Amino acid sequence: MIDVQPETAILSLGADFFDPVEAAAFPQTMLRFRNDRAAASVGLAGLSDGQWLAHFGRFTPLPGSLPQPLALRYHGHQFRTYNPDLGDGRGFLFAQMRDDAGRLMDLGTKGSGTTPWSRAGDGRLTLKGAVREILATEMLEALGVNTSRTFSVIETGERLMRNDEPSPTRAAVLVRLNHSHIRYGSFQRQAFHQNREGLTRLVDYCLANLAPQASGPTPVAALIDHAVQGSARLAAQYMAAGFVHGVLNTDNINITGESFDYGPWRFAPAWDAGFTAAYFDHSGLYAFGRQAEALQWNVYQLANALRPIAEIAELKGPLETYPIRYRAALNDAVLGRLGVQRLGAERDEALVDAIQTALVATQMDPDLFFFDWRGGARRGPSPADHHYAHDAFTDVIQLLPDFATDAPTHDYWADDAPCTMLVDEVETIWAAIADRDDWTPLHGKVAAIRRMGEAHT
Known part of the structure; x- marks a missing residue:
């Protein structure tokens, strides 16, 4: 039995925003991962395995939702070079529904076949890529990062040729659950085609369905304010999690501030600003320590795309708040992972700065630091004891007692080592x-x- 609340809100945008497509006919459908926890949030946990395979391997429409998959149209800056030849090339929007909090949610795919935007690609996903996305999204969700969730992975029985891993390699189709797949690049495409009416329609759609709480003197100002807050918070959460996304292009940033579309991601083994995830990021544009800058640059591109329907003053105010919001979000994310209380902006900032200084100086495993000091007090002897004796940790050790909370009670904190994902x-x-x-x-x-x-x- 299922208890889904289907939606078709995306259709209100009109045909200029998507292309109806057909899913690939896969040789096999072997269920490898079903996220019943995520499925329960949208009323789909009651599906049998056979029904699951039919919907997420053969893409039989969910009753009451989209009658046919839609490949979304968008543009984007890729490593800061504008590309107007983008769109869903190996995925599509499969269904929409409400979650248990009443939010509009999307089920989108990766590896579901070719579309009008595939260019020279085969529209497929390697099984390894799907496994990596499971691990990324599960880890980020556990660490409190606003992320998409890997909903389903089904192996397809195909053999793929790839240049960046041993081939032929196994194939899969992945389904992800997102609050939205509307990207910054969705706005950029409308601006590129000088479609003021399309831009207005997209702003209205986002405010009505994705950010009803956003506020501002005009609809555009409200949406930019929402985007600035979301991007600043996401950048801070990446830092606290020690995570590097790898490809923070404007087509990979959505309007709800969720992290999604995981390719060459990595968790950093140390607090190293220059650590990169993508072997092709030769300049370090999306390195660990540059992600806040990258997301700020991206939200400026969103604002630029909205210029045809907005005055500069509407955009300037929210944009200028990004540094302040990022700093506040960083304090919140780091101290949240540490599990300590807040003592006010100035004192919080002093502790977070001291932590970052110590982690940079010692290059110790940040996961171990957050594990050892959960709640603001040492949990006992640690492999990192020699790091904590370093002068760089003096300020941290002096400041932490004032922030301490009750000792953590979950048995995880008695483990020998933290759960990591290197x-x-x-x-x-x-x-x-x-x-x-x-x-x-x-x-x-x-x-x-x-x-x-x-x-x-």
Whole structure:
């Protein structure tokens, strides 16, 4: 039995925003991952495995939702070079529905076949890419990052050729659950085509369906204010999680401020501003320490796209608040991960700055630091004791007692080591699948991550 509240809100935008498409006919549909926790939030946890495969492997429409998949149209800056030849090239919007909080949600795909925007691509996703997205989204969700959720992964029985991994390699189709797939690039496309009416319609859609709480003197000002807040918060959450997305192009940033579309992501092994995730990011444009700058630059491109329907003054005010909002969000994210109380902006900032200084100076594992000092007090002897004896930690150790809260009670905090997600662990999990078709390490890791998430909340 399912209890879904289907929606078709995206259709109100009109045909200029999407192309109806058909899903690929896959040779097989082998269920590898179903996220019943996410499914419960939208009333779909009651689907049988057969129904799940029909909807998310064969893409039989969900009753009352979209009658046909839609490949969304958008443009974007890719590594700050404008590209008007974009759009959903290996994915589509499959369905919309309300979640248990009443929010409009999208089910979108990755690897579901070719579309009018595929260019020379085959429209497919490697199974390894799907496994990596499961791990990224589960870890980020557990660490409190505003992220899409990997809803389903189904292996398709196809063999793919790729330049960046051993080939032929196995294929999969992934479904993700998002609050929205409307990107900054969706606005850029309308501006590029000088479609003022389309821009206005898109602003109204977002405010009505995705940001009803946004406020401002005009609709555009309200939307930009919402986007600035969301992008500043996301940048701060990335930092506190030690996460590097890798490709923060404007077509990969959505209007709801959710992180999504995971390709060459990495968790940083140390607090290293220059650490990059993508082997092709030669200039370090999207390095760990530059993500706040990247997201600020992107929201300026969104504002530029809205210029045809807005006065500069409407945009300037919210844009200028980005640094202040990012700083406040960083304090909140770092101290939130540490599980300590807030003592006011000035004192919070002093502690967060001291933590960052110490982590940079020692280059210790940031996951271990947050684990060792959860609640603001040492949990006991640690492999990092020699780091804590470093002069760089003097200020942290002096400041933390004032921020301390009750000792954490979840049994996770008595473990020998924190739950982490470094690249070697990802490769080990994938090797078990690739070499032996052993999915036990993946499912064990997801369980461990969710347990960590419970401890953090």
